[in-house]
Amino acid sequence: MGIPAKDRARAEELRELLARWNREYYEEDAPTVPDDQYDRAHRELELLESSWPELVTEVSPTAQVGGRAVRGFGQYRHRSPLLSLANAMDTEELEAFWDRMDAALDPEVPREFFAEMKIDGLSMALIYRNGQLVTGATRGDGTTGEDVTPNVRMVRGIPHSLTGAPAVLEIRGEIYLSKEEFARINGAREEAGEKVFANPRNAAAGTLRQLDPGVVRSRNLQAFFYDVTYGEDLPFRTQQDMIRWLGEMGFDTEPGGRLFDRREDLVDFAVQWNGLRHDLPYEIDGIVVKLNHLKARESLGNTAKSPRWAVAYKFPPQEAVTRLLSIEVNVGRTGVLTPTAEFSPVSLAGTVVRRASLHNLDLIRQRDIRTGDLVVIRKAGDIIPEVVRSLPEERTGQEAEFHMPEVCPACGSPVVRPEGEAAYRCTGGLICPAQIRRGLMHFASRDAMDIDGLGEKMVNLLVDESLVANAADLYGLRQEQLEPLPRMGKLSAANLVAAIDRSRQRGLGPLIFALGIRHVGQKAGMNLARHFGSLAALMEASLEDLAAVDEVGPAMASSLKEFFTEPGNRQVISRLMEAGLKTTEDTAPRGDRLAGITFVLTGTLETMSRSEASALIESQGGKVSSSVSKKTGYVVAGSEAGSKLDKALSLGVPVLEEGQFLLLLETGPGKEES
Numbered sequence: 001m002g003i004p005a006k007d008r009a010r011a012e013e014l015r016e017l018l019a020r021w022n023r024e025y026y027e028e029d030a031p032t033v034p035d036d037q038y039d040r041a042h043r044e045l046e047l048l049e050s051s052w053p054e055l056v057t058e059v060s061p062t063a064q065v066g067g068r069a070v071r072g073f074g075q076y077r078h079r080s081p082l083l084s085l086a087n088a089m090d091t092e093e094l095e096a097f098w099d100r101m102d103a104a105l106d107p108e109v110p111r112e113f114f115a116e117m118k119i120d121g122l123s124m125a126l127i128y129r130n131g132q133l134v135t136g137a138t139r140g141d142g143t144t145g146e147d148v149t150p151n152v153r154m155v156r157g158i159p160h161s162l163t164g165a166p167a168v169l170e171i172r173g174e175i176y177l178s179k180e181e182f183a184r185i186n187g188a189r190e191e192a193g194e195k196v197f198a199n200p201r202n203a204a205a206g207t208l209r210q211l212d213p214g215v216v217r218s219r220n221l222q223a224f225f226y227d228v229t230y231g232e233d234l235p236f237r238t239q240q241d242m243i244r245w246l247g248e249m250g251f252d253t254e255p256g257g258r259l260f261d262r263r264e265d266l267v268d269f270a271v272q273w274n275g276l277r278h279d280l281p282y283e284i285d286g287i288v289v290k291l292n293h294l295k296a297r298e299s300l301g302n303t304a305k306s307p308r309w310a311v312a313y314k315f316p317p318q319e320a321v322t323r324l325l326s327i328e329v330n331v332g333r334t335g336v337l338t339p340t341a342e343f344s345p346v347s348l349a350g351t352v353v354r355r356a357s358l359h360n361l362d363l364i365r366q367r368d369i370r371t372g373d374l375v376v377i378r379k380a381g382d383i384i385p386e387v388v389r390s391l392p393e394e395r396t397g398q399e400a401e402f403h404m405p406e407v408c409p410a411c412g413s414p415v416v417r418p419e420g421e422a423a424y425r426c427t428g429g430l431i432c433p434a435q436i437r438r439g440l441m442h443f444a445s446r447d448a449m450d451i452d453g454l455g456e457k458m459v460n461l462l463v464d465e466s467l468v469a470n471a472a473d474l475y476g477l478r479q480e481q482l483e484p485l486p487r488m489g490k491l492s493a494a495n496l497v498a499a500i501d502r503s504r505q506r507g508l509g510p511l512i513f514a515l516g517i518r519h520v521g522q523k524a525g526m527n528l529a530r531h532f533g534s535l536a537a538l539m540e541a542s543l544e545d546l547a548a549v550d551e552v553g554p555a556m557a558s559s560l561k562e563f564f565t566e567p568g569n570r571q572v573i574s575r576l577m578e579a580g581l582k583t584t585e586d587t588a589p590r591g592d593r594l595a596g597i598t599f600v601l602t603g604t605l606e607t608m609s610r611s612e613a614s615a616l617i618e619s620q621g622g623k624v625s626s627s628v629s630k631k632t633g634y635v636v637a638g639s640e641a642g643s644k645l646d647k648a649l650s651l652g653v654p655v656l657e658e659g660q661f662l663l664l665l666e667t668g669p670g671k672e673e674s
Contacts, residue, residue: 003052011052014045039087039314074147076137079170079230082125083142084305085288085312091267094289097311098263101291101300104308109296114239115269116257118286118312119224121176122205124152126225128169131162138208142305150643151208154216155223157252165249166231173225173251177204178281181220183384193336193423196359200283213643222282225251238292259292270313277315286314319378319388322346327358327371327402331410333438334518335426339364339402341375341387348379356385360422361404368392372399410434413566418558429516430470431568437463439516443471447522447611448514449503453496461485471514472575474500508535508585515573517563519556522611526618527551528560535573535583539564593668594622598631602645603638605658610638616665628653636661 021038088094102111123139136152138145152158155175162169177185182200185207189196197203207219225246228234236242240259247253256273260266270287277284291297291309300308323344330338339358346353356377358364369375373390404424408415413428426432429439437459444454451474462468467481477500482493506514512535513525520528531549532538538560546557563569577583599617601610601624608616613636614624628635628647635648635655648655656664 003054007048007052011045011048014041014048017041018045039089043087043089075140075144076135076147077144078125078137078142081142082123082139082145082172082229083302083307085310086303086306088311088313090316091271094267094270094311094313095263097289098266101309104300105291105296106299109293110261112238112259112261112292113266113289114243114257114259114292115266116226116243116288116290117254117273117280117284118288119174119176119254120199120201120283120285121174121223122201122208124173124175124223125229126152126158126171126173128162128165130167131165133158133160146209148208150213150646151210151216154213155221158223159250162249166233168230168232169228170230171225171246171251172227172229173223175204175208175221175223176200176282177207177219177221179283180281182283185219186384190338190357190359191332191334191336193334193421193425195422223252224254226253237294239290239294240292242294274315284315286312288312317378318348319376320346320348321374321376321391324369324371324373324375324387324390327364329405329409331408331426331432331434333435335429335432335435337404337408337415337424337426339404341369343375343377346377348377348385353377353379353385356387358387361402361424362422364402370395370399370401372396408432408434411568413568416562418555420555425518427562427566428568429563429566430572433469436470440468440471440474442516443474443514445514446609448510449506450510451496451503452499453492454499458496470572472572472579475504475576475579475581504579504581507582511535511576511581511583512538515563518559520560523614523624524551524556526615529585533585535577539570539573591619592621593665594620596621597633597669598623598625600625600628600632600635600644600648601638602635603641605636605638607658607662613661620665634661634664
């Protein structure tokens with residue numbers, strides 16, 4: 001009997017869907033469907049292929065593990081394949097796994113199974129040689145992963161050296177983000193108008209694939225380890241003892257694992273944790289159950305994709321249906337307009353939720369969400385409510401499409417959507433009340449106007465007391481206005497007024513940076529100052545003039561033009577000029593000793609900040625870059641220098657200590673080694 005045409009077509013459709021979803025999940029860290037939808041499609045294809053073996057192909061997603069290694073990192077071929085796990089979608093399938101093991105095992109093998117929390121993170125293999133960490137690699141396709149060793153060294157809790165380890169040790173674990181850190185990162189990304197991560201697993205994967213290890217360090221990744229895949233003369237024979245040994249060696253292990261010798265107790269444990277998982281500080285999406293005795297696993301072997309002696313019990317998705325009452329637009333501290341869903345209160349994952357960010361208009365259109373819809377709600381990372389989808393089949397005709405406002409709801413300035421971006425932004429940066437607190441803190445920061453004493457608490461106090469509504473108001477503050485404020489007093493008030501007064505002479509470069517123009521960093525501010533020579537000339541520059549400046553691309557040029565076109569911004573700048581701030585700059589370097597030489601700064605310098613060192617280099621005609629290449633002239637390395645120093649040494653780029661750098665500034669090239 002031939003394969004029915006509908007089954008053949010459905011199998012092909014499922015293979016295409018699963019291949020795309022795998023690519024989005026494993027390689028792009030940007031899934032477009034929830035895990036349960038993927039699992040249902042995967043299970044449907046498995047059933048079709050089991051019914052019609054002729055449908056099975058070598059490239060079927062049912063025979064694949066993870067995704068291919070991504071460009072940008074070196075590749076690492078695993079000593080033994082890193083397989084994925086078969087799923088048990090409910091307690092009946094979990095019981096069936098136990099029964100299969102009971103029937104397949106030798107009668108003398110104890111029926112013991114070790115159950116562990118299934119961490120929702122990124123699989124990782126670590127390789128140690130002679131006790132030293134030499135490689136950290138992702139699972140990839142199970143055979144070949146990405147070599148992300150510099151980033152793995154930034155993960156909290158991963159030891160760089162071991163005592164008493166075998167000559168070669170390979171272990172496997174899971175890199176993850178805590179729920180709190182996941183919420184912090186997504187909040188910051190949304191404020192900046194960047195795409196948010198769908199869940200902690202994708203946030204961890206996206207972080208570990210950063211080309212800058214400093215970004216990895218800042219995101220506070222953590223790890224749990226649960227398997228030793230290679231090592232000679234290992235002192236354990238069971239999974240339970242392996243976990244204990246890993247802990248003794250200095251690796252973090254998830255503390256919730258338990259040993260079971262009764263099927264009923266294992267099922268009760270899995271069901272219990274489905275309700276308790278929300279109490280954990282990290283996300284779990286199920287329970288992993290493994291045959292405890294390691295030697296007995298060998299007789300059971302593996303399928304092409306997964307071991308027969310283990311299974312992952314997947315928790316059912318926790319979702320709720322509620323009515324979307326309205327979509328409100330909030331303006332963030334960076335000017336990004338974020339639509340927020342307001343819905344009828346609903347209990348979800350242990351709390352009552354009423355609001356959820358919709359992030360941007362593209363997401364609303366993609367999920368076809370309309371005011372008045374019945375919508376499905378869940379929590380990303382068990383902590384952040386999100387609208388998964390609408391239920392269009394329940395519509396009455398009264399639902400309304402949402403449109404982003406044309407003017408900022410906080411200040412009335414025009415709203416723009418920069419080309420190539422999902423975010424809509426307010427253009428009233430210097431006058432928008434929603435942005436003023438962050439804008440003032442940035443304005444006063446060390447690399448900007450360097451106003452000592454004007455930190456977050458003082459900014460909040462000045463805004464709350466209606467003493468300051470924009471940066472220009474700072475230069476009208478008087479000591480007698482500040483003295484009555486909480487925790488101020490006469491001396492503190494006098495010091496703050498003096499610091500504000502000193503900032504008038506900071507210079508044009510720091511002032512341009514202080515204005516908080518999108519895409520314009522400290523270095524760009526200096527380049528613009530030198531190129532145009534005055535703030536007035538910069539404000540009147542055309543897009544072509546702006547794009548001609550060193551390291552100013554189309555996005556920055558457009559951002560500058562939009563900023564200086566907005567009347568409210570020009571009004572504040574006019575007041576800053578009237579307040580006596582220095583708005584002109586010498587357009588030529590003071591010397592040419594370092595002309596044509598590119599420097600990279602790394603680590604902490606003792607006698608100056610890196611921004612001060614950059615200014616000295618540029619004053620002598622040199623250039624400062626953020627990355628090391630064969631064209632780099634020198635790398636200046638302070639204490640705690642990082643990966644840039646390693647790359648310089650590997651490329652043969654000259655490295656200067658601080659004393660040699662200071663001598664080079666005085667004498668020019670050729671004397672720094674004396």
